[in-house]
Amino acid sequence: xxxxxxxxxxxxxxxxxxxxxxxxxxxxxxxxxxxxxxxxxxxxxxxxxxxxxxxxxxxxxxxxxxxxxxxxxxxx
Numbered sequence: 690x691x692x693x694x695x696x697x698x699x700x701x702x703x704x705x706x707x708x709x710x711x712x713x714x715x716x717x718x719x720x721x722x723x724x725x726x727x728x729x730x731x732x733x734x735x736x737x738x739x740x741x742x743x744x745x746x747x748x749x750x751x752x753x754x755x756x757x758x759x760x761x762x763x764x765x
Contacts (some may be wrong), residue, residue, distance in 0.1 A: 691764065696758040698732045703704065705729055711760045712734035721759075723747050730763070 698704060706728045709716050719725065723746040733750065734743040742758045744751045753761075 693763055694759050695730070695732075695744070695753070695763055696755055697763040698742075698763065698765070700732050700735060702765060703731045704727065704765045707762040707764055711757065715757065715760075717753075719757075722751050723749055724751060727734070736745050 692707065693704070695704070695706075706724060706726055708726060709719055709724070711719065724730070724744070728746055731745040732742060733745050735741075740755050742753050742755060744753060
């Protein structure tokens, strides 16, 4: 298994969240949306300039800024 950030993944890649290295406020917001350690995720879409990433978390969808995605460590 390789450790990457969420920003490194491509469309349709699946991963498991290892760690969220964000500030407390963002970390709490992501946790309330289901994105926390050991969450299974899948990249659904990337914007043309890769400024936002659409992620499937459980049964929900979540859009993250590229800068936020770089703070989330995942394993594929």
